[in-house]
Amino acid sequence: MSESDEVLARVEGGVGLLTLNRPQAINSLNLPMVTAMTAALSTWAEDPAVAAVVLSGAGERGLCAGGDVVAIYHSAKGDGADARRFWHDEYLLNAQIGGFPKPYVSLMDGIVMGGGVGVGAHANTRVVTDTTKMAMPEVGIGFIPDVGGTYLLSRAPGHLGLHAALTGAPFSGADAIALGFADHYVPHAALGVFTAMILADGVTAALQRHAIEAPASALAAHRDWIDECYAHDTVAEIVAALAGHADPDAKAAAELIGTRSPIACSVTLESVRRAGELTTLEDVLVQEFRVSSASLRSHDLVEGIRAQLVDKDRNPQWSPATLAEVSSADVESYFAPAEPDLVF
Numbered sequence: 001m002s003e004s005d006e007v008l009a010r011v012e013g014g015v016g017l018l019t020l021n022r023p024q025a026i027n028s029l030n031l032p033m034v035t036a037m038t039a040a041l042s043t044w045a046e047d048p049a050v051a052a053v054v055l056s057g058a059g060e061r062g063l064c065a066g067g068d069v070v071a072i073y074h075s076a077k078g079d080g081a082d083a084r085r086f087w088h089d090e091y092l093l094n095a096q097i098g099g100f101p102k103p104y105v106s107l108m109d110g111i112v113m114g115g116g117v118g119v120g121a122h123a124n125t126r127v128v129t130d131t132t133k134m135a136m137p138e139v140g141i142g143f144i145p146d147v148g149g150t151y152l153l154s155r156a157p158g159h160l161g162l163h164a165a166l167t168g169a170p171f172s173g174a175d176a177i178a179l180g181f182a183d184h185y186v187p188h189a190a191l192g193v194f195t196a197m198i199l200a201d202g203v204t205a206a207l208q209r210h211a212i213e214a215p216a217s218a219l220a221a222h223r224d225w226i227d228e229c230y231a232h233d234t235v236a237e238i239v240a241a242l243a244g245h246a247d248p249d250a251k252a253a254a255e256l257i258g259t260r261s262p263i264a265c266s267v268t269l270e271s272v273r274r275a276g277e278l279t280t281l282e283d284v285l286v287q288e289f290r291v292s293s294a295s296l297r298s299h300d301l302v303e304g305i306r307a308q309l310v311d312k313d314r315n316p317q318w319s320p321a322t323l324a325e326v327s328s329a330d331v332e333s334y335f336a337p338a339e340p341d342l343v344f
Contacts, residue, residue, distance in 0.1 A: 007036035008058075013199035016044040016053040020119075023059025029115045030068045031082075034089045037119065038096060045101055052103035052203050054195060055119060062110025062133070063120055069141060073305040080296035087146065087292050088342055090115065091285040094148045095344060098122035098281045103203045107195070108132055108176070109188055118147025121181045122281065125203060127211075128173030129188040134181060137168035141308055142261040142300025142316070144268050144291050144334070151284040154276035156180050158223050159230035165268050166235065167256045171219050178217035185214035225250045235265045236323040261300040261318050266326045267291060267334045274335070282344045287335065289342035294334040 008019040018040055020027035044050040057063035067090065075083035097104060097119060106120035107127050112134045120126060128134070136145040136153065145153060145165050153161030156179040164171060164179065176182040186194050190210045197206035219226075229241040229250060235257070242254035257265060271291055275284045295301045299319040307316035320326050 006030070006033050007040070009036065009040040011044075011047075011050055014049060014051045015199050016040065016050045018053060018055045019058055020056070020064055021058045023057075023061065025068070026061045026065035026111050027057040027059070027063065027116070028065050028068045029090065029119070030071060031086045031089060034086070034093050038089065038093050041093075041096055041100065050102070052105065052198065053100070054105045054107065054198060055123070056107045056191075056195070057110070057116075060110070062116070063106070063108050063112045064116030065111050066114030066116055066137075067147075069143075069305050070309055073302060073310060076296045076302050076305075080293075083296055084293055084338075087289060090118065090147065091289055091342060092344075094118045094122055095282050095285055098148065100124065105198065105203055107191060108134065108173070108182060109191060113137055113170075114145075114149075115147050117149055117152075117181065121152055121176075122148055125184070125207075126176075126182040127184045127186050127194075128176045128182040128214075129186055129191065130173060131188045132173030132176060132182075133170045134173070134176050135168060135170040136165055137170075139166065139257075139260040139264040139268055140168045140304065142264050142298060142302075142304030142318070143295055144264055144271055144288075146288040146292050148281050148285055148288070150268075150271050150275035150288060151278075151281050152179070152181055154272045154284075157220070158227040160219060160223065160226060162230045162238075162269065162272055163219070163222075163226045163253065165272055166230075166238065166260070166265055167253050168260060169253075169256060172215075172217070174214040174217045175219040177214050178220040184211040186210050187212065222247070222249060229253075234323075235262075235269050238269075239323070261304055261316070262320055262323045262326050263298060263300055263318070263330060264295075264304075266323065266331050267295075270331050270335070286342045286344070290336065290338045291334045293338040294336065 106123040
């Protein structure tokens, strides 16, 4: 069964196999893919013949590079309706995955960014590998972490989540486990036999046989300066603390944040902090829908996607151009209720 050839859905050995199938685009999500995933999961949740689900990505490059942001770009240049529809259905899918009643194994191999985190990191059984390259890179295109990402980022140890959110920098599978984005580490070379064993013997047996201890997290090793520098109230103060720190990695983080959208970074800081005060994934997704909808009205979302993915000049002209020019009213406006709001 499948609603779309871009999502392959089949049942084998009592296991629902869900494969994102746009390898030429690193399986970037579009609305038909979200619709197909939602339909398959709704069916399998109720089907007593399906004991578990396994999510994977076609091709060699990764599970999913995110949402189809070029489509978002074209929608944002118009009335934004298509972008809002995509986010609406995508966030409902993220919540559906977060509450899935059976084992849902996400194979977060290779590139897993943005929307890929949304379909993978809310699973109840999250697998990363030695090739995992995960990120919430939204601030680099004038956007704000979404797909329930701020729920996870706000719950990471110390300020590791803020570091990942404000830099947008990729992190490893071992880092993903340290951050709370994943649970199990299976070598990339073993994924085939791991999946086969799920079909033959079940999820628990496959994990016991093939999951290994993750290497030490490089990101967690930097907790001292990360927790110190990201404890400040504003992004400007965080950047100043990073730039003034003796650790060269802290200085590099300051430089990286300095290339990101000032308004997106400012809203991201507030979004992660507010997400930490919210109780459920659904509550956070409602907040994210408001923030994402507001971003359609911003200059920086269109400009960021243009610079990175359309013209590819890698030279976005942000507005406001500096962190100092971002007002508290600018940030607050992103959290106003959407019309209509996301409702669970």
